[in-house]
Amino acid sequence: MKIKTLALTALLFLTGCASNNSYINSRQIILENRVYSIQKNELKEKSFFSYPIKFGVVSDIHNEGEKAKKIAKRFQEQRVDAIIIAGDISRYFGDYEHIPESVEIRNSIIHFLETKKPVYVIAGNHETRDCYFRTISKLTKDYNNLFDLSTLKYADLNGVNIFGVSGGTFFLPLGGFSVKQEIKSIDDAVFSLDNDPILMLSHVPPRFNHKGAIDCNYNIKINKTFKLGKKVFKKGKVISNRHVYEDILAGRADITKTNSRNSGLKELTNLIIKHNIQFSISGHYPTNQGANDLKQNLEQGKYYNQLFMNPGGCQYGMADILTINKNKAKYELLKIK
Ligand SMILES: [Zn+2]
Ligand SMILES: [Zn+2]
Numbered sequence: 391m392k393i394k395t396l397a398l399t400a401l402l403f404l405t406g407c408a409s410n411n412s413y414i415n416s417r418q419i420i421l422e423n424r425v426y427s428i429q430k431n432e433l434k435e436k437s438f439f440s441y442p443i444k445f446g447v448v449s450d451i452h453n454e455g456e457k458a459k460k461i462a463k464r465f466q467e468q469r470v471d472a473i474i475i476a477g478d479i480s481r482y483f484g485d486y487e488h489i490p491e492s493v494e495i496r497n498s499i500i501h502f503l504e505t506k507k508p509v510y511v512i513a514g515n516h517e518t519r520d521c522y523f524r525t526i527s528k529l530t531k532d533y534n535n536l537f538d539l540s541t542l543k544y545a546d547l548n549g550v551n552i553f554g555v556s557g558g559t560f561f562l563p564l565g566g567f568s569v570k571q572e573i574k575s576i577d578d579a580v581f582s583l584d585n586d587p588i589l590m591l592s593h594v595p596p597r598f599n600h601k602g603a604i605d606c607n608y609n610i611k612i613n614k615t616f617k618l619g620k621k622v623f624k625k626g627k628v629i630s631n632r633h634v635y636e637d638i639l640a641g642r643a644d645i646t647k648t649n650s651r652n653s654g655l656k657e658l659t660n661l662i663i664k665h666n667i668q669f670s671i672s673g674h675y676p677t678n679q680g681a682n683d684l685k686q687n688l689e690q691g692k693y694y695n696q697l698f699m700n701p702g703g704c705q706y707g708m709a710d711i712l713t714i715n716k717n718k719a720k721y722e723l724l725k726i727k
Contacts (some may be wrong), residue, residue, distance in 0.1 A: 416428060416429040416430070419534050419535075421506065421507070421508055421534070421535050422506070423437060423438075424437040424439075424508065425437045426508075426537075428542070430543075431541060431542050431543045432542070432543050432544065432546065432579075433537055433542050433544065433545040433546065434546045435545070435546065435547040435548050437548065438548075439548040439549060441549055441714070441715045441716055442713045442714060442715040443471050443472075443547075443549050443550060443713070443714045443715075444468070444469065444470045444471050444711060444712075444713050445470060445471065445472055445473065445474050445711070445712045445713075445714070446461075446462075446464075446465030446468065446470035446472070446473045446474070446502075446507075446709065446710075446711060447473075447474045447476070447671055447699070447701040447709060447710045447711070447712050448461055448473070448474070448475055448476070448502075448701055448704040448709045448710075449475070449476035449477060449478060449514075449593070449671070449672070449673025449674070449676070449700065449701050449702075449703065449704065450476075450477075450478040450514070450673045450674070450676040450702075450703035450704055450705050451475070451478065451479050451498040451499070451704040451705060452478055452479070452480065452481050452482075452498075452516070452703070452704075452705040453479075453480060453481040453486075453489070453494040453497055453498055454498070454704060454705045455497040455498060455500070455501070457704055457705065457706075457707050457726065458497075458498055458499070458501045458502065458704055459501040460707070460726045461501075461704060461707070461709045461724065461726060462501040462502050462504065462505055463501075464709070464724055464726065465502075465505060465507075465709075465711075466505055468711055470507065470711065471507065471508075472507055472508040472509070472510065473502045473505065473507055473508070473509045473510070474509075474510045474511075474552075474591060474671055474712075475499060475502065475509065475510070475511040475512070476512060476514070476591060476592075476593055476671050476672060476673040476701070477511075477512050477513050477514025477515070477516075477517070477556060477557075477593030477673060477674075478514030478515065478516045478517075478593060478673060478674065479494070479495050479498045479499060479511075479513070479514065479516070479517060479522075480494045480495060480498070480516045480517050480518070480521075481494050481516075482516065483516050483517075483518065483564065483566065484518050484521070484564070491517075491518055491521045491525075492521055492524065492525040492528075495517070495521070495522065495525040495526070495529075496525060496529065499511065499529070499536075500529075503529065503533040503535060503536055506535055507535060508535050508537060509533075509535055509536050509537065510537050510539050510545060510552060510554075510591065511526070511536065511537070511538055511539065511540070512538075512539045512540045512554040512555070512556045512591055512592075512593060513540045513556040513557060513567045513593070514556070514557065514558060514567075514593035514673065514674065515557055515558025515559065515566055515567070515569075515593060515594070515674070516566075517556075517566065517567065518564070518565050518566065519565050519566060519567055520565060522540065522567075523540075523541070526538045526540075526541075539552065539553065539554030539556075539591055540554055540556040540567070542554070543577040543579070543580065544577065544579070544580040544583075546580075546583050546584070546586075547586075548586075549586055549714065549716075550586050550587055550588075550589050550669075550714050551580055551583050551584070551586050551587070551588050551589070552588075552589045552590075552591055553576060553577075553580045553588070553589075553590060553591065554572075554591045554592070555569060555572045555573060555576070555590065555591070555592035555593070555594075555658065556569070556572050556593060557569040557571075557572050557593060557594075558593055558594045558674060559594075569592070569593070569594050569655065570657065573657050573658070573661070576661075581665045587668040587669060587714065587716075587717055587719075588665065588666075588667045588668060588669070589667075589668075589669045589670065589671065589714070590658070590661065590662070590667050590669070590670040590671075591670070591671050591672075592655075592658055592670060592671075592672050593672060593673055593674055594654065594655050594658070594672060594674050595654040595655070595658070595670075595672035595673075595674060595675065595678075595698070595700060596654045596655060596656075596658035596659040596661075596662055596670065596672070596698060597652055597653070597654035597655055597656045597658070597659045598652050598654060598659070598682060598684065598698075599652060599684075599685075600652075600682070600685060600686060600687070601650045602650065602680075602682075602687050603652060603654075603678075603682045603687065604654075604672060604675065604678045604680060604681065604682060604698065604699065604700035605652050605653050605654030605672075605675065605678070606650045606651060606652055606653065606675070606678060607632055607650070607651045607652075607653045607675070608630075608632070608635075608647040608648065608649060608650055608651070609628050609629065609630045609647075609648045609649040610628070610629050610635045610638065610639065610645045610646065610647055610648070611626070611627070611628050611645060611646045611648060612624065612625055612626065612627045612628075612629070612638075612643065612644070612645055613625065613644040613645060613646060614643070614644040616643050616644070618637060618638060618643070623638065623643070628648075630649070632675070636676055636677050636703075639677040640676070640677055640703070640706040653675075654672075658670075659684075662684070662698075668695060668696050668697070668717065668719070669696070669697050669698070669699075669712075669714065669719050670697075670698040670699070671699055671700075671701070671712065672698070672699075672700055673700055673701065673703070674700075675700060676702060676703025676705060676706055676708070677702065677703065677706070678700045678702070679700060679701060679702025679703075679708045679710070679723055679725075680699070680700060680702075680723075681697050681698060681699035681700070681721050682698055683696040683697065683698065684696065688721075690720070690721055690722050690723055691720060691722060692720055693715060693718040693719065693720045694718060694719060694720065695717060695718055697712075697719045697720070697721065699712060699721050701724075702723070702725075707725055707726040707727060708723070708724065708725055709724040709725075709726075710722065710723055710724060711724065
């Protein structure tokens with residue numbers, strides 16, 4: 391049985407690598423008043439533009455299509471220039487409760503594609519490599535506004551350069567994206583394209599050092615007994631497993647957060663320091679909606695020289711607007727019911 395599992399794992403992994411989604415043909419894409427060209431997996435925007443650039447940002451959709459639909463509508467009302475999806479599109483991993491993963495990926499991102507705005511996407515730790523590339527590749531044929539930063543080396547836009555770091559550590563043996571492998575394969579060319587600031591789009595956040603940063607894990611203490619579905623959470627109970635408490639946090643139960651632990655990836659912090667990366671977008675911790683720099687948490691609505699943000703989980707109705715103005719950026723939180 392074990393050998394069989396191993397063989398299957400190896401097969402999944404190999405087919406995953408073999409089906410790497412590459413834009414073989416160079417092509418030009420015109421979206422409204424913007425012109426893009428893709429050559430050798432490098433995306434370049436060639437249109438005229440002016441600052442500020444406004445991005446609608448989501449992460450951790452986890453097949454909550456209805457929430458995604460409402461957020462896509464808000465992005466349109468806010469007149470964002472483009473949309474960014476920071477991974478964890480699938481519900482769990484692979485096909486879940488008889489729903490094919492390809493259907494989940496489509497359901498999760500279709501409403502953003504329907505806005506006709508450029509949509510930049512990466513895979514998180516919940517996507518199966520093979521299925522992700524297959525589904526994104528198919529969607530790209532119907533929606534020329536979809537740009538996959540798990541495949542493209544970078545997006546050299548007017549005013550900002552974006553590169554993606556897909557994946558995480560869970561599910562790796564089953565054919566997921568390895569974040570450490572992804573970091574190794576970053577094309578350093580992105581750091582010397584022009585004078586525009588760099589935006590790192592990584593599903594997993596960098597490691598920070600302070601309380602309340604976007605990479606924090608917590609213990610939570612229940613202050614008032616309450617029910618969530620069929621489960622009862624008793625007053626005084628302490629929960630340290632975030633997969634249990636995220637639903638509680640998102641449900642805004644009466645709780646106290648204690649024992650904050652920074653849990654992001656040091657390799658990503660090293661990249662920030664080495665290449666003086668000014669901005670990043672990450673998800674993975676869906677209740678950590680907010681932003682910080684390397685030392686402290688940042689207020690929304692103010693411009694900063696360095697800003698690393700988490701839009702919160704789209705699965706819980708959270709999103710962000712990120713506005714870049716020359717070498718500064720600000721963020722605003724969105725929350726829908
Ligand atoms: Zn997630
Ligand atoms: Zn994740």
